[in-house]
Amino acid sequence: MQELNTYLFVAVILFSLGVFGVMTRRNGIAILMGVELILNAANINFVAFSRFGGMNLDGHIFALLVIVLAAAEAAVALAIIINIYNNMNTINVDEASAMKE
Amino acid sequence: MAEFSFWFIIAVTVLSAAVVVLSNQLIYSAIALLVTLFGVAGIYVFLWADFIAGVQLLVYIGGILVLIIFGIMLTNRISSVRLSQTNVQQGVGGAIAIWLIILISLVISKTPWYQADAFEPAGTVAEVGTLLLTKYLLPFEAISVLLLGALIGAALLSRKEN
Amino acid sequence: MDNIFINYSLFILFLPLAAFVIQIFFGKRLPRQGDWVSVGAIFITLILSIAMFVAMLLDYNPAFKQEASFTWLDMGAFSIQLGFLVDNITVIMLLVVALISTCTHVFSLKYLEGDIRYSRYFAYLGLFTFSMNGIVLSNNLISMYMSWELVGVSSYLLIGHWFEKDSAANAAKKAFLTNRVGDIGFFIGIMLIYTAIGSFAFGDIFEGVAAGTLSGTTLTLAGVGLFLGAMGKSSQFPLHIWLPDAMEGPTPVSALMHAATMVAAGVYLAVRLFPLFTPEALLVIAYVGGFTALFAATIAITQNDIKKVLAYSTVSQLGYMILAVGTGVYTAAFFHLLTHAMFKANLFYGSGSVIHSMHHALHEKHDHETDAQDMRNMGGFKDKMPITYWSMLVSTLAIAGVPLFSGFLSKDAILAGSLSFAQHHPEHFLLPVFGFGAAAITAFYMFRMMFMTFHGKPQMPELIDDIHESPKEMTGPLVLLGTLSVAIWYTLPHFNPISTHGSWFTSLVQPMTAVVPGNLTAHAIEEGAHHAHNLAMGISIGVAALGIGLAVLMYLKKVLSAETWGNRAGFLYDWSLNKYYFDENYDKYLYQPTLRLANKIAWIDWELYDKYFINGFGRVTDWASRVTGKFDYEVIDQILVDGLGRIADNLGAMLKKVQTGKLQNYLLYVTAGVIILMIIQSF
Numbered sequence: 001m002q003e004l005n006t007y008l009f010v011a012v013i014l015f016s017l018g019v020f021g022v023m024t025r026r027n028g029i030a031i032l033m034g035v036e037l038i039l040n041a042a043n044i045n046f047v048a049f050s051r052f053g054g055m056n057l058d059g060h061i062f063a064l065l066v067i068v069l070a071a072a073e074a075a076v077a078l079a080i081i082i083n084i085y086n087n088m089n090t091i092n093v094d095e096a097s098a099m100k101e
Numbered sequence: 102m103a104e105f106s107f108w109f110i111i112a113v114t115v116l117s118a119a120v121v122v123l124s125n126q127l128i129y130s131a132i133a134l135l136v137t138l139f140g141v142a143g144i145y146v147f148l149w150a151d152f153i154a155g156v157q158l159l160v161y162i163g164g165i166l167v168l169i170i171f172g173i174m175l176t177n178r179i180s181s182v183r184l185s186q187t188n189v190q191q192g193v194g195g196a197i198a199i200w201l202i203i204l205i206s207l208v209i210s211k212t213p214w215y216q217a218d219a220f221e222p223a224g225t226v227a228e229v230g231t232l233l234l235t236k237y238l239l240p241f242e243a244i245s246v247l248l249l250g251a252l253i254g255a256a257l258l259s260r261k262e263n
Numbered sequence: 264m265d266n267i268f269i270n271y272s273l274f275i276l277f278l279p280l281a282a283f284v285i286q287i288f289f290g291k292r293l294p295r296q297g298d299w300v301s302v303g304a305i306f307i308t309l310i311l312s313i314a315m316f317v318a319m320l321l322d323y324n325p326a327f328k329q330e331a332s333f334t335w336l337d338m339g340a341f342s343i344q345l346g347f348l349v350d351n352i353t354v355i356m357l358l359v360v361a362l363i364s365t366c367t368h369v370f371s372l373k374y375l376e377g378d379i380r381y382s383r384y385f386a387y388l389g390l391f392t393f394s395m396n397g398i399v400l401s402n403n404l405i406s407m408y409m410s411w412e413l414v415g416v417s418s419y420l421l422i423g424h425w426f427e428k429d430s431a432a433n434a435a436k437k438a439f440l441t442n443r444v445g446d447i448g449f450f451i452g453i454m455l456i457y458t459a460i461g462s463f464a465f466g467d468i469f470e471g472v473a474a475g476t477l478s479g480t481t482l483t484l485a486g487v488g489l490f491l492g493a494m495g496k497s498s499q500f501p502l503h504i505w506l507p508d509a510m511e512g513p514t515p516v517s518a519l520m521h522a523a524t525m526v527a528a529g530v531y532l533a534v535r536l537f538p539l540f541t542p543e544a545l546l547v548i549a550y551v552g553g554f555t556a557l558f559a560a561t562i563a564i565t566q567n568d569i570k571k572v573l574a575y576s577t578v579s580q581l582g583y584m585i586l587a588v589g590t591g592v593y594t595a596a597f598f599h600l601l602t603h604a605m606f607k608a609n610l611f612y613g614s615g616s617v618i619h620s621m622h623h624a625l626h627e628k629h630d631h632e633t634d635a636q637d638m639r640n641m642g643g644f645k646d647k648m649p650i651t652y653w654s655m656l657v658s659t660l661a662i663a664g665v666p667l668f669s670g671f672l673s674k675d676a677i678l679a680g681s682l683s684f685a686q687h688h689p690e691h692f693l694l695p696v697f698g699f700g701a702a703a704i705t706a707f708y709m710f711r712m713m714f715m716t717f718h719g720k721p722q723m724p725e726l727i728d729d730i731h732e733s734p735k736e737m738t739g740p741l742v743l744l745g746t747l748s749v750a751i752w753y754t755l756p757h758f759n760p761i762s763t764h765g766s767w768f769t770s771l772v773q774p775m776t777a778v779v780p781g782n783l784t785a786h787a788i789e790e791g792a793h794h795a796h797n798l799a800m801g802i803s804i805g806v807a808a809l810g811i812g813l814a815v816l817m818y819l820k821k822v823l824s825a826e827t828w829g830n831r832a833g834f835l836y837d838w839s840l841n842k843y844y845f846d847e848n849y850d851k852y853l854y855q856p857t858l859r860l861a862n863k864i865a866w867i868d869w870e871l872y873d874k875y876f877i878n879g880f881g882r883v884t885d886w887a888s889r890v891t892g893k894f895d896y897e898v899i900d901q902i903l904v905d906g907l908g909r910i911a912d913n914l915g916a917m918l919k920k921v922q923t924g925k926l927q928n929y930l931l932y933v934t935a936g937v938i939i940l941m942i943i944q945s946f
Binding site for chain 3: 197
Binding site: 004005006007008009010012013014015016017018019020021023024025027028029030032033034036037040043044047048050051052053054057058059060061063064065067068069070071072073074075076078079080081082083085 | 137172176195222
């Protein structure tokens with residue numbers, strides 16, 4: 001119930017934390033959690049603009065679609081992680097460094 | 102009262118988000134993520150986005166988070182509650198995160214956003230539904246296809262080799 | 264009429280040179296080794312010279328002169344013109360050279376038959392003819408000097424034709440080097456003249472001297488310098504030492520060069536440049552010439568080698584010519600040059616014929632020890648070699664100065680000139696004494712030679728049957744030149760055998776007045792000579808009779824004994840026989856010290872300069888190259904070049920670590936990059 005900027009700041013913080021998480025966490029699932037944070041931050045932005053920026057309900061639609069996407073993506077990501085786990089017996093992403101020079 | 106709860110929810114969200122990314126214990130991160138998602142839903146409520154808040158709770162927490170916890174369970178040899186995991190390159194990552202905050206905050210504060218009147222609809226469910234099937238029909242259908250793809254893909258990926 | 268002379272002169276000059284070039288490069292491969300090339304070329308030259316001579320006679324103009332010149336070197340402020348000067352003297356001289364050269368070529372066909380370097384000999388003859396004509400035709404001192412040197416070179420090559428003999432090689436060297444000593448003076452003279460006048464051409468020089476640009480001591484010195492060149496070339500005292508040794512060369516060469524032409528070059532130079540000699544220079548010239556005439560004659564009387572007699576005779580006769588130049592009657596010198604060329608060449612050819620015969624006879628008897636040239640081995644050849652005998656007799660009469668023969672006329676003119684000079688300058692009484700004394704002695708030794716060779720009993724009887732006349736290639740020139748030794752040819756169109764007055768020679772070759780201010784005019788000299796003429800004639804006939812008479816008594820009639828007189832003369836005889844020990848003294852006092860000095864300098868050069876200085880350079884360079892090499896390797900190569908490689912290597916290793924293969928790292932980099940861009944952008 002404040003200004004737009006407040007929500008934006010919150011979204012920024014969430015976003016940064018999410019980026020931090022993606023960058024620093026070793027566990028694949030933890031990285032996934034970071035990604036979820038990022039997506040949520042984006043959603044907050046959308047909805048905030050929908051409220052304050054004259055987007056009416058378009059923002060909501062976007063947020064909705066993002067959530068759907070997040071779900072799909074989470075599903076696929078987990079499937080992949082489980083596959084990796086089955087193959088390498090670990091989901092430490094450091095181990096998955098076949099692209100190393 | 103509303104003021105206080107607003108700031109409280111924001112604080113909770115941010116703090117638990119911090120816990121998500123900083124905790125060594127995976128389960129703690131998952132629980133913190135749960136709290137964060139709850140907080141975000143609360144924020145949605147403050148933004149008069151009731152439908153989205155609901156969807157958030159249902160899909161995100163009820164679906165995705167559960168899935169994540171399933172993943173945690175399935176991919177760790179759980180012998181105890183403690184599932185530790187360590188972090189790497191925290192220093193640089195932290196610096197980058199902080200810089201991101203600073204920069205984007207600067208951007209936000211300096212940009213003259215277009216401020217329309219605050220949009221405070223009574224209920225959004227009906228509107229969203231209508232929009233989905235009129236204005237945003239194509240994205241809707243596309244998303245359906247995408248979901249289908251994701252379903253198939255996930256199923257395919259997690260199939261055991263015979 | 265005009266251009267004919269220059270055109271013919273060009274041919275006359277360059278035909279022998281062409282023959283030389285062809286002979287040198289292709290001679291050996293041509294049939295008969297190419298002698299026909301040389302003979303053909305020289306014969307054409309002779310025709311052209313005769314044509315020019317006839318044209319000159321037809322023109323009968325004493326002042327005839329043709330000049331043509333071109334710029335040889337032009338460097339702005341300094342330019343040298345070369346060119347031809349054709350006047351009566353030139354035409355006569357060209358004829359002399361062509362005639363004697365042709366005779367030599369023809370004579371050599373038989374004399375050098377079978378020689379090992381036959382074609383090269385003819386090539387060198389062509390070169391010599393070319394250079395001699397170069398001297399004759401030049402109109403400036405520089406081209407004369409160049410041809411002068413070339414003549415010296417040709418002389419060297421020809422004298423040393425049989426260079427397997429050490430004596431021949433040494434003689435060639437001696438000839439050339441002695442010439443060079445004279446040429447130093449010549450060159451200094453040229454340079455003195457050039458510095459004062461600024462041109463080498465004769466015409467410019469005479470103008471300059473007349474205008475007084477060059478005068479006094481400098482002019483005298485220049486004149487003496489030029490005369491030094493003539494002394495070297497014409498073998499005057501003290502540079503006379505080379506001519507007797509030059510007899511080592513083939514006899515036709517001696518006839519050509521050392522009788523008629525090359526040695527005459529010095530006289531020719533003096534004749535050409537007569538106008539610029541100061542009285543002091545002329546005095547020097549006269550004394551040198553006169554002394555040489557007498558001095559060489561005194562050596563000739565004791566020589567036993569037939570060619571040596573002729574060699575010293577040549578030196579003596581050249582002295583005569585120089586004496587004539589010095590006393591002012593230089594046209595008489597030129598006249599004597601002309602007649603001397605004829606009879607002396609003839610004498611040489613005759614001696615060549617005799618020697619050829621002797622060689623043949625000795626070869627038949629398988630005798631390789633006896634000297635074929637020693638007159639003591641000859642005797643009584645008169646009946647066996649009649650043509651040779653008679654032609655040589657004619658020439659001997661000419662050289663002895665007997666009336667009716669050419670030599671009488673020319674010698675007479677010279678002696679008249681010297682007598683007239685002494686009459687005007689009584690303090691120089693020695694000059695005619697030299698002249699008449701030499702005349703007497705000349706008559707004596709020439710007839711001695713004739714009697715020893717052709718008369719009397721054969722000294723080696725076993726040889727006499729094999730002595731026979733020479734082939735016609737050799738006797739032809741003898742007859743020709745013998746004929747030319749009689750007086751009549753030179754007195755035309757008048758027939759007075761004892762006077763050249765009105766003859767073609769004296770009409771066409773008129774003396775030029777000296778351009779040196781203060782000298783006697785030509786006219787005055789001529790007048791003086793004319794007045795002294797009769798007296799000179801009388802004395803010269805008298806001394807000639809004296810000399811001939813003594814020779815007859817000693818060698819023909821054997822009334823007086825040569826040995827007794829020789830013993831009585833004692834050390835004089837010894838000195839005469841050994842040519843006054845000139846060569847020995849020169850060696851002791853000149854050559855050896857110079858050689859010692861040269862050795863010392865060579866030691867300095869080799870042991871000090873070369874070893875330390877030059878080698879030092881080498882060592883320094885070596886050291887420097889090693890140091891720079893080391894520097895190049897260790898610093899540049901190792902540090903810089905390899906260092907760059909190492910830096911690249913290290914950088915690569917460092918950067919390699921970026922590619923960890925870890926996704927999160929990449930994400931980090933991306934994000935960091937974005938942030939940095941944003942930061943940059945916002946500032």
